[in-house]
Amino acid sequence: MKRVIINFFVCFVILLLFICGINCQGLPLVVDLSNRCYFPPVGEQVGPTCTTFAVCYYLLTYYQVKEQREIKNNPSWDPKKSSSCIFSPSFNYNIENRGEKGVSIPSILESLKKFGCAALDVMPDTGDYLIWPSTQAFEQAMWYRIESYGMVFEVSYDSTNYHREVPLTNNDILFMKRLLNKGDPFVIAIPVYSDFGKNIN
Numbered sequence: 434m435k436r437v438i439i440n441f442f443v444c445f446v447i448l449l450l451f452i453c454g455i456n457c458q459g460l461p462l463v464v465d466l467s468n469r470c471y472f473p474p475v476g477e478q479v480g481p482t483c484t485t486f487a488v489c490y491y492l493l494t495y496y497q498v499k500e501q502r503e504i505k506n507n508p509s510w511d512p513k514k515s516s517s518c519i520f521s522p523s524f525n526y527n528i529e530n531r532g533e534k535g536v537s538i539p540s541i542l543e544s545l546k547k548f549g550c551a552a553l554d555v556m557p558d559t560g561d562y563l564i565w566p567s568t569q570a571f572e573q574a575m576w577y578r579i580e581s582y583g584m585v586f587e588v589s590y591d592s593t594n595y596h597r598e599v600p601l602t603n604n605d606i607l608f609m610k611r612l613l614n615k616g617d618p619f620v621i622a623i624p625v626y627s628d629f630g631k632n633i634n
């Protein structure tokens with residue numbers, strides 16, 4: 434059985450259990466977006482591309498497929514059947530990485546504004562971070578640039594880690610719950626110990 438590498442430093446939220454003891458302004462206790470047809474299949478991360486796997490492979494694919502199917506009435510966009518409907522985690526990572534050290538969430542969001550992102554069939558995820566995207570990949574990516582992005586809360590970032598100066602407030606948590614309840618997933622970063630996952634078989 435092929436090993437799937439799961440990196441929880443950047444955790445893409447597709448399932449959130451609302452385990453707080455109160456019913457927050459009529460929100461359901463459980464929201465599960467994993468059964469939505471907009472998500473691509475669970476992929477195998479190759480190399481330190483956790484950020485672009487979360488932002489490009491999952492999040493951008495979700496929103497682009499949702500737009501194509503619901504707004505543009507294009508049911509042929511099916512990430513479960515075609516890699517042409519899935520966005521590559523390698524495209525923006527290979528543009529933005531500074532060696533094999535990973536990239537920050539804000540830098541990839543800015544990259545999506547500037548370059549967009551190419552599909553997986555045009556820019557396969559090979560794990561080789563030194564491969565520059567092809568002309569075809571850049572031309573295709575321009576069609577999928579994002580106009581803007583938002584942050585639920587901001588963090589400080591340096592070359593070693595993310596850190597938040599102020600703890601999450603109840604309003605922050607409520608806002609994230611409302612996003613999920615509307616069917617709008619997001620990306621979060623979770624710090625873990627350096628030996629996390631080393632003994633996973």
